Amino acid sequence: MKKRLAAEWEPIKGVMIAWPAFLPHAYIVDLTQNYHVYLCVPDQREEDNARKHLAQWGANIHNITFCHSPQGFDTPWVRDWGMHPVFDEFGNFHLAGAEYQMSTPFVAYENPEVMFDWQNQPLSPTSYEQEEDKAQPMIAEQIGQPFEKLPYALTGGNIMSDGFNKMMSMQVILTENRAKGISDEQFYAGVARDTGMGDYSVFSNFGDYGLQHIDCYLKIIDEETLLVSRPPKNHKLYQRYEDLLDKEIRKSRTRYGRPFKIFRMDIVPFNEENDDLTAYVNSVILNKSVYVPMYGISQDKIALQQWQEALTGYEIKGFEFEFAKEPAIIENRTGYTRTGWGTEDVAHCRTRAIWDENMLYIAVRRLEKEEPANQVLDIPVNIVDYSKAGLIEESLKLYYRNVGAMEWNCHPLEATNDRELFLGSLTGKPGDTIEYYVAAESKSGRKETMPRVAPKGTYKVHMK
Structure with a gap:
């Protein structure tokens, strides 16, 4: 920490x-x-x-x-x-x-x-x-x-x-x-x-x-x-x-x-x-x-x-x-x-x-405004459970969809050698504009997304 x-x-x-x-x-x-x-x-x-x-x-x-x-x-x-x-x-x-x-x-x-x-x-x-x-x-x-x-x-x-x-x-x-x-x-x-x-x-x-x-x-x-x-x-x-x-x-x-x-x-x-x-x-x-x-x-x-x-x-x-x-x-x-x-x-x-001294902290290194299509794009995510109760592993997810689509897709975040660092990834076709956010829960009962108002507010990336 x-x-x-x-x-x-x-x-x-x-x-x-x-x-x-x-x-x-x-x-x-x-x-x-x-x-x-x-x-x-x-x-x-x-x-x-x-x-x-x-x-x-x-x-x-x-x-x-x-x-x-x-x-x-x-x-x-x-x-x-x-x-x-x-x-x-x-x-x-x-x-x-x-x-x-x-x-x-x-x-x-x-x-x-x-x-x-x-x-x-x-x-x-x-x-x-x-x-x-x-x-x-x-x-x-x-x-x-x-x-x-x-x-x-x-x-x-x-x-x-x-x-x-x-x-x-x-x-x-x-x-x-x-x-x-x-x-x-x-x-x-x-x-x-x-x-x-x-x-x-x-x-x-x-x-x-x-x-x-x-x-x-x-x-x-x-x-x-x-x-x-x-x-x-x-x-x-x-x-x-x-x-x-x-x-x-x-x-x-x-x-x-x-x-x-x-x-x-x-x-x-x-x-x-x-x-x-x-x-x-x-x-x-x-x-x-x-x-x-x-x-x-x-x-x-x-x-x-x-x-x-x-x-x-x-x-x-x-x-x-x-x-x-x-x-x-x-x-x-x-x-x-x-x-x-x-x-x-x-x-x-x-x-x-x-x-909140027991907050669930999330920080996302978002993608650039435009990224190359047809490539796997890594998204580093820092998550800290200050309650020390422990993260719920199956809750750690990256949600994404093409802008305008109704349904969200999701992938689990992958753990790394750093216990506070996780990785999400996206791939898109040329011309796609994708919106995405990260979600997590701790065993203390706290649930958070980043952006905090997701899915009302999201990150966006355009594939070129």
């Missing part, structure tokens, strides 16, 4: 959010109806207040565990201070809490080493101590998962993982750690040691001023696919976004040594008072659904369509956040007016998954 930081699309058992809430109530209710929700509250009084409102909204109270812990200003942004999901080399799971005493700094594009707090005041490592730093081990204990403290900043909104060895962040992650006296080399070495992720790509910041978190610019949506934001051509940031993509991100390689497949997400200004851009990529993938912020503008519909094109078969859910319709929600915490969704702070920032 390999030590690794789980990816966002992997199996989860629940979702962590904070109360007092900074999410639309319909979003919170949906979470309670579809997942177990770990709701972080500061005390019994707020737990009682949450119970009252959740009952009024129609939430499933039985799907909620209330986690008591100290709260600071940043508590609603559970993505940033929340704990990272790490599987070690023995297949054991724990939550890793990064150092969070300095909050999440704002930086300017022209002067990226000077940090500011949310009130635009100069920020230093000794500015103040965050309550969220103290909350991490307390919440981990109440969730029932082991905890390890990390000695450096690893701000969650600025971290993307491919679930194997690849990490992506924007430059501000280095700025935060340099301010604490941690060199870039020490940071990379620490991350590799503590999370197993040794291929770390850090890209240039993209905004004029702000958090500069990667989850507001792009998202890794599977091991070989990125969803990257694209402003209108007449927007001041258009060329910067495109240069960042073409000159830096396209040079990055997947775990299989190939360029990432890239989908684009068109973003537009949503506020008449300025040219702040919609943060549609700052959505959150939870098992087989995607939760997307909606701004009450015509571009919302296009964003949902682009998400569906990027993640075929997933349920794409859009949520508006109008303060006028949210009587029990934190208002204007960051100066927002009409909507609670910002340009660098929306659904992903305020939601954090709790991963």
Whole structure:
């Protein structure tokens, strides 16, 4: 087994959010109806207040565990201070809490080493101590998962993982750690040691001023696919976004040594008072659904369509956040007016998954878009049963069919000398377009496919 930081699309058992809430109530209710929700509250009084409102909204109270812990200003942004999901080399799971005493700094594009707090005041490592730093081990204990403290900043909104060895962040992650006296080399070495992720790509910041978190610019949506934001051509940031993509991100390689497949997400200004851009990529993938912020503008519909094109078969859910319709929600915490969704702070920032420590993990080295016909094409498949209950051998299968056909064919996956590596194979005639997916089951009762939404979503290959 390999030590690794789980990816966002992997199996989860629940979702962590904070109360007092900074999410639309319909979003919170949906979470309670579809997942177990770990709701972080500061005390019994707020737990009682949450119970009252959740009952009024129609939430499933039985799907909620209330986690008591100290709260600071940043508590609603559970993505940033929340704990990272790490599987070690023995297949054991724990939550890793990064150092969070300095909050999440704002930086300017022209002067990226000077940090500011949310009130635009100069920020230093000794500015103040965050309550969220103290909350991490307390919440981990109440969730029932082991905890390890990390000695450096690893701000969650600025971290993307491919679930194997690849990490992506924007430059501000280095700025935060340099301010604490941690060199870039020490940071990379620490991350590799503590999370197993040794291929770390850090890209240039993209905004004029702000958090500069990667989850507001792009998202890794599977091991070989990125969803990257694209402003209108007449927007001041258009060329910067495109240069960042073409000159830096396209040079990055997947775990299989190939360029990432890239989908684009068109973003537009949503506020008449300025040219702040919609943060549609700052959505959150939870098992087989995607939760997307909606701004009450015509571009919302296009964003949902682009998400569906990027993640075929997933349920794409859009949520508006109008303060006028949210009587029990934190208002204007960051100066927002009409909507609670910002340009660098929306659904992903305020939601954090709790991963299944006994998950059935599958990763597929898919075929190229086009492959030669009349040849046996091998498809390597990594499968890890973290429950340690054992795989059900007869369940390990490759399903395939010509696009348009009604019935699926299947072949068993072949074992290899590596107990976590299996092989599937396909052969097609010239002109065939074949769709396929992999399935597995463990004796713990878990059943998984890859893609996770198969057969609604599949891999495809055209034979030439």
